[in-house]
Amino acid sequence: MALEIPRDRSPDSSLWLLRDGYQFIEKRARRYGTDIFDTRLLLQRTVCMTGAEAARAFYEHEALQRTGAGPARVQRTLFGQGGVQGLDGAEHRQRKQMFMSLMTPEAIQRLADFSAEQWQARAASWAAAERVVLLDEAEELLCRAVCAWSGIPLPEHEVATRTRDLVLMFESAASVGVKHWQGRLARRRGEAWVADLVRRTRTGELSQGPGQALATIAGHREPDGRLLDERVAAVELLSVLRPTVAVSRFIVFVALALQSSAGSRAKLEAGDLDPEWFVHEVRRFYPFFPFVVARAGEDFEWGGYRIPSGERVLLDLYGTNHDARWWPQPGRFQPERFRDWTGDPFTLIPQGGGDHYAGHRCAGEWVTIALMKTALAFLTTSIRYDVPAQDLRVSLSRIPAAPSSGFVMSNVHRA
Ligand code: HEM
Structure with a gap:
């Protein structure tokens, strides 16, 4: 006999989700003393799961599927429709391979080098500035770096608007009202922009180096041999550009951790702390993606509980x-704490868990780590700066999270 999944008291918890944000699942799981509970979100029955064992089931159990799992409002802003996030089985694996083929160590290094050049170029202008908002700077310089890396021409007069649209796509995902609509418009503009680039690459008007994201995605063929639909190709290309710009938030958290953990900073500067441990701890400690969503394609059992077919399932990342x-x-x-870490794929899951190739774990995790390490080296060795009084608090009910000031630096000069 399967155990009964504890049921959340509230008839619909959507407002509580807005209030509790990143801690929505954790708080209730603690209240019910389990790693699983049932609730209603946006009027749908939803099972919420937390912990490494839940993560293993979420990523390895075949009953859990992505097709049709994501709420439409998130697809219209964050992910787009028809992309890899919503595929299952062989179709997913074939599409995922397209992304993973971009992630060779040499390619990742090239992107990190582009970002390092951008940091240096931007720093040249900071000495004259009264204040520098790190979040804004990082967003724009990552947009420049990822476009150059992907083979996308980005005229100077477009940099600010393209950056803004990519940011709006992920900033609006959990929003309602005006912000949500801004996100939808940003996605529409963004898809039109990159669909045109795909078209021009296919006709040969835009010449491309092999292995660059634009050329790879424009030339990718479906299992039946056809080129990707232009709109789907645009969605996939945006899934390289948008999250790379989003790494700016993790970079702000790197700066925040350097500021609030003076001991770690001193050890890094003395070469007594592995920068990779620092970056992993930033990804573990600070909030980014609260949870991921799937749907039970058939009844399945986990930990003695029966999850019925059709139920939406959320896995708690934070x-x-x-x-x-x-x-x-x-x-x-x-x-x-990362000194003895075994690299378990289900305990540190800021970018999803399991296997990068076989499952839905983030295709850009290694890129993220490389970009964060580059920024960390820049902030600790290339420049010196003051951190004036400002509101550096990070609210756990605001998704996606960032300190409200965006991390202001002043008196920036070369080290
Ligand atoms: C800011 C840092 C990032 C965070 C926090 C992040 C987080 C995530 C998360 C939570 C998922 C979903 C995992 C799941 O559905 O189970 C995901 C998927 C994905 N990410 Fe990232 N990501 C980041 C950076 C990147 C970068 C830099 C790229 C590309 C260059 C990227 C490309 C993707 C793709 C293509 C997927 C879909 C994978 C699939 O469905 O198989 N991400 N990411």
């Missing part, structure tokens, strides 16, 4: 990264 069973004193920023 809470799993803060689960004291795997991360002792999870609320402390402690990069050294």
